[in-house]
Amino acid sequence: MMQGSKHATISEPRGAPVRRRPPKKIFDRKSTFFSVSVLLLFGILLFVELRGTRTPPPSDGGKGGLSLDYRALAGKLKAVGLHEEAARAYERYLEVGRDLTPESAARIAYTLGKLYLDAGKFEAALDAFYRAELYDPDTELSGEIDAKIVHCLERLGRGVAAQYALDARTRVGGKGDETKESEAVVARIGADTITRRQIEEAFAALPPYLRERFKGKEGKRAFAEKFVAEELLFRKARKLEYDKDPE
Structure with a gap:
């Protein structure tokens, strides 16, 4: 110590190593665990919120639908x-x-x-x-x-x-x-039948000039006979076509 000085200064011995404080850790184990927990909780809350506000598909009044x-x-x-x-x-x-x-x-x-x-x-x-x-x-x-x-x-x-x-x-x-x-049956061709409706509809489908040829009761009778004969020929021809040998 020096005489006349109010405060004495103790000096480190020469050659002694200087002690330094270790740097403070920014993330220690506790803070890292807390941060991860907060992020995880935030993610869960966000998922629940998005799922709850999703617009339901339109429906006809079923449960949970519009x-x-x-x-x-x-x-x-x-x-x-x-x-x-x-x-x-x-x-x-x-x-x-x-x-x-x-x-x-x-x-x-x-x-x-x-x-x-x-x-x-x-x-x-x-x-x-x-x-x-x-x-x-x-x-x-x-x-x-x-x-x-x-x-x-x-x-x-x-x-x-x-x-x-x-x-x-x-x-x-x-x-x-x-x-x-x-549906009264007018004629039978094998297992098939021809009804009054079929004949009347065929007559109604004729052009006007052809309907003139079959006017009156006798004319319609003649048309019915003609229709049945043509239908018979058509079905016979169709059957022959089906029965043909493919070769």
Whole structure:
């Protein structure tokens, strides 16, 4: 120590190694474990959040799916004149409607038929009107459905079928007689038969000038005989063709 100094300074002996503090670790074992745990927890929370907010696929009202009221949709499309689109919505409603009664199904099918009529789709309209009959045979719309069926048949060029339908439907208890009369067997060719309906439809398909040749009762009888003879020849020729030796 030096005299007169308030503080004494102790000096390290010369030649002694200088002690340095070791550098502080940025990531020790505890902090690394904590960081990994936080990241893992964040990943789990993110996965759960994304899974919970995923948009479910549209459905017809099944569990966990979106429900679409096809009847309401059809009504809106019909109101703006989109008849074909409205018809498709009604078709879908008939497919998935879970609480449809026979009466309501018949009404929907009848409305569907009218939409197809407005769109000029007479075959689809006829199908819908027949479905309306089958859904509810005792429907109060029976008279209107009958008229629409006859109209569709006429527009499809099936005048004979339309006449049969009209005759049967205006006759008391007629719907069951329609098939009996039109399917009356006129001739038999082996196991095959030719019905009155087939002959009448063939006659109706003739050009006007040919129909003139077979006017009246006798003319129609002659046409029936001609039709049966030609049908016999055709079926015989077809059978011979089938029976030919391939070689």
